[in-house]
Amino acid sequence: MARIPKETIDQILHHADIVEVVGDFVSLKRKGQNMWACCPFHHEKSPSFSVAPAKGLYKCFGCGKAGGVIQFIMDIEGTSYVEALKYLAKKYGIEIQEEEKTPEQQLAQNEKDSQFIVSNWAKDHYHKLLLNTDEGQSIGLSYLRQRGLNQTTIQTFELGYSLDQWDDLLKAAQKEGFEAKYLEKTGLTIIREDEQGKDSGRRYDRFRGRVMFPIHNVSGRVIGFGARTLKANDKTAKYLNSPESEIYHKSDVLYGMYQARQAIRTEELCYLVEGYLDVLSLHQGGIKNVVASSGTSLTESQIRLISRYTDNVTVLYDGDAAGIRASLRGIDLILEGGLNVRVVLFPDGDDPDSYIRKVGDQRFKDYVDGNSQDFISFKTNLVAKEAAHDPVKKAEAIREVLQSIAKVPDPIKRQVFLQQTSGTFGIDEQVLITEYNKLVKNSSSKAVASPGQSGGGAASAGGQRTAAAPRPLSPDEEAEMAMYGATPDDLVAAGGGAQREEIEPLPDVLADCEREIVRLMVLYASQPVQPEVGVAHYLFSQLDDTTFRTPLYADMMHLCREELEQGRWPDVRTFVQHGRGDIRQLVSDLATDKYELSPNWTTHQIYVPRELDLLQQACDNAILRLKKEIVQRELSKLQEELRLAQDAAAVDKILEALMLYKRLDNELANHLGTVIPRGTL
Template sequence: MRINPETVERIKQTADIVEVVGDFVSLKKKGANYSACCPFHNEKTPSFNVNPVRQIYKCFGCGAAGDSIKFVMDIDGVGYGEALRYLADKYNIEIEQEEVTDEEALRQNERESLYIILNFAKNFYVQQLHESDEGQAVGLSYFKERGFTGEIRKKFELGYSLDTWDAFSKVALAKGYSTQLLEKAGLLIHKEGSQTAGYDRFRGRVIFPIHNVAGKVIAFGARILKSDKSKAANQPKYLNSPETEVYHKSDVLYGIFQAKNAIRQLDHCYLVEGYTDVISLNQGGIENVVASSGTSLTVEQIRLIGRFTPNVTILYDGDIAGIKAALRGLDLVLEEGLNVSIVLFPDGDDPDSYVRKVGAEAFKAYLKNNAKDFITFKTEMLLQDAGNDPFRLAAVIGEVVNSIVKIPDAIKRQVFFHRTSEMMKVDEQMLITEGNKILRKLHTQKPQERAPRPGYQAPESPADLDALFSGDSQTGQNEPPSDFFAPQTSQTEAPQRSKLYYQEEAFIRLLVVYGARELEPSITVCQYVLSEIEGIDFKDTVFHHLLVLFRENFNRNHVLPTDYFLNHHEPEIRNLTIDWLANKYELSELWSEKYEIFVPFETDVLDKTAFINILRLKKAFIEEKMKVCLQQAVHAKTEEEQTAVMSEFMYYKGISMAAAKELGSVIG
């Protein structure tokens, strides 16, 4: 089914760009707009801008731009229809649908089909936990034994899979889901050469659904509960979904959907290892916690945390060998600019067992009193191992310095050099010198620009744009929308533009952004500037097209508003409009409040701006004609022809000099 246009328009009008983006990224107020580090490429300095007035976003680093719907499409890797459904669900908008043709139904997107079947599986497992005799006796008893309340079970959508070969797949196939889709979702295992439909991957286990940042189920973790040790011996304690089109283990943190708001509000994230650690801490009132699900921490997971806070505390159990192995990978966290602390629990305890042993309040106090920054923690641990052995001590110095130089902030590096010198009783300048050697070496090897995040790729052609439309999440899809914002393609070199091109752009920008504004009563910017350039046409095809649009509409006594271009059916025009509306910098209020220096905004001097734009455009237009005259003079066959051409050239030059004088330009 296709979402009807009225519902689409209602979703667009209701969705607030600040709220939508804020669900995925921590935004900070910056003047009239909001800013953040871009979620679409790796950066340390925020260049991602959200404009609440225009309801658009723009990254000045990678060029990503669009509205609320486009943001959801890009951040979650879904199609237009699924993005609409996400926003409709967020704002409690009832979706009205239309029938689609059989051909449109066949174009259903595989990714969205996976989301649908995974959500169906989650609901099935939840139902089995609460409604089946086996689920209540085995799964529910286990969760209650762990102290998980009904509210917590609902929050994390915990479930149970029956201990039979095909309990789930039988129901799913009966509902019309295909065997191929079940296999692609990692829910069904089908042996090659077998004539049977296959068997369920998860059997006789409690189920932990894994959600992405948007709250969609993308995979499952499952824990075996068999009491018969002989049967359980050949099976892993935990079983996870395989990698699929929508699930990449290295990109995901368990509990991020449930934790993101708390992480943002508290400006802090706790990182644990397992599913039950996350749930137990939530049970104790600590909601800003996520898990790496037993995998080594990856750059993608670190950046996911970094979207919401730069402050992360990693909670380790008492396994010293495991901690030492994990420390080797934590330099990645420092390199991404996060502030890392470590908490170590007593031997035999992990976050889950310790919070159940001492209670929530004592647990929070323990975290507060035992957290150590990563550099201090690493230094103390390595020094303890090294003892008085001078060779091992030298190696410790090298390891710690190597970690310190991973910190991007120079001031933080200086602080840690000073602290480390005191702990190791070595000269601080020696540590800095060693650090500088490493930095110089890294500078010659390390690329200056990081690649965009995995999964984000700008389309290179109209065909690629069409391929991004993955359809609705039911049995058909919406048509490619008129409000789709195509990401800008990356370019290795900026295209060579003539002076005339930039003057045409400045002129069209003035029309698009301020065309409907009045310079004087009953005289709009559009009326004034169009009347001053009669007889001039633009060379650039896009700018020429826009100029014709303004002229045709003005002749019908209608001035096109800015929103018309923000929602234009041509992606290039939409992207240009966003570029013209987005302000990379905000003027500090201190200029007027503290220093009493009043800087006029563009809207305050529109009359002067319009006049100067017209003069510059005419000057550039005339100079192009002068170039043509010079070329004609070179190729003139007779003296009379050459004289006529030069006479025309001098006429144009006179106009150009008059315009330059008016503009205050210096003529060589």
């Protein structure tokens, strides 16, 4: 895979000012050494989002988001590490020359780039036709004006129009020098085949006489189109979408996400509608956190896309009962994805677009706020009404609701929903609980696929399917099932194994000690602890034979050693831009403090010792605590070996080692000042 050269990354990071970059998205105000603002990642009234210019870091003390300038772009734009680098390079006018690719990689990248380029050109072409041609203005623009859309909305979503001609786009593209194969790969043109199914050499435009809705990915690149015909009684489909291509996968895309993503983060809510015009009308009406599934069934990929920006989804339905029924499975998927789902149902004959145009922006918002209900209650009322006079349908409806309840991740909410469902259907709650327990057991059993069954097993070395390992129930699941009347056998069946005693995990003292060493290394590497000896060299000299057990901290120490060997000090600014997300997160957490000393303390001559003034002591304490924890673990291991030892020679050897480690432990405790004098217990 192609990589951006390190020299280019260094150049980007040298120019990228975190205050300037973050300031493009939020209004920062200085308080002390840092800059503060309300967090762009969650809704808050009091600023808890801090930017430390000296360290090149941001940190929200409300939601926990933290990192450097690259991580900020990744978080705010929902992009990858490489895309964030490209964003910053573009902002600062830095040209990226990616390292040489294999011929296959270069060809594949050229193919995708060419499709992006031709799609963007087509978007501009359709937009010009809408605004600058008689046909575009009289038909396309007139239709959009009829639907109440203003020029700002048309420009924001880059709407267009395709002329009612067979080859307008094809001719214009050829004139611009675009290759026919890219027009075909993106679905902009179609090849006409002869009777034998072979290429006849004739090509024509896919979209003709239609209003064009460009579809953007989250980075704002055009990847496809939706198109609406304006011909009355036309035999062709009312809406036509681009076909699947290398750059457009409809199951991964939500219309309007590029325009809505920042508002979704800010509002901590995503409104989900069905059509393009629903998105456009609501966005124009001030509801900018809205996206559309564009008439397709909701997919897991689309749900994951939403979850990158918020955990809360409100689905806006029109009053069509058949359409609602068809959408229920998609909302179950949202629940399964761990998102919170609410529903708003509009009066019969209205969809979000028509209703906001009928009642106006403010009354629409008031209606949505007043009629929003959680999905389980909505579904329960819906299916109960449909099955009111049919006992068989009623039983099926109850099971259908229980299946949705089982997908709700919060156990307290599940209990409340069971109580509500009991009241709605007029059925004893204990009966529902019993049925719920059966459903949980059956779902768990299906997850453990037996030999020959699909979906649940793992392939053995010989290629045969074997049963997957049972999934143990969590303590919450066990407690919940017990609360609902489950027997011990139920718990065994649901979990796929015997009951077990849950033990609260002990704090990982060793990991904490290793973390403290890493913190001192990263924050104070170049600071002197002795004449001409910096913290980094001092720590390595004292811990040269010590192996870190926690993988992340071991990796950090390795990276710090590499920096020193290259003649550079390990530095926060370096690691916070690292390619690994766990390293960026760790360094961000280590380097940020919520509070800083007021300058008034100095004014009033109140001296507060700083860690920087006590580095020798801090380093020595951290080293001693780490070594003491390692020794104590060795002592525990030897004591266990002594308990199991069978012959006298082995016992003598273990006792000798125990005495040695005990002396070491006492010496370390004495240095730390943790020795308890005799007679005090």
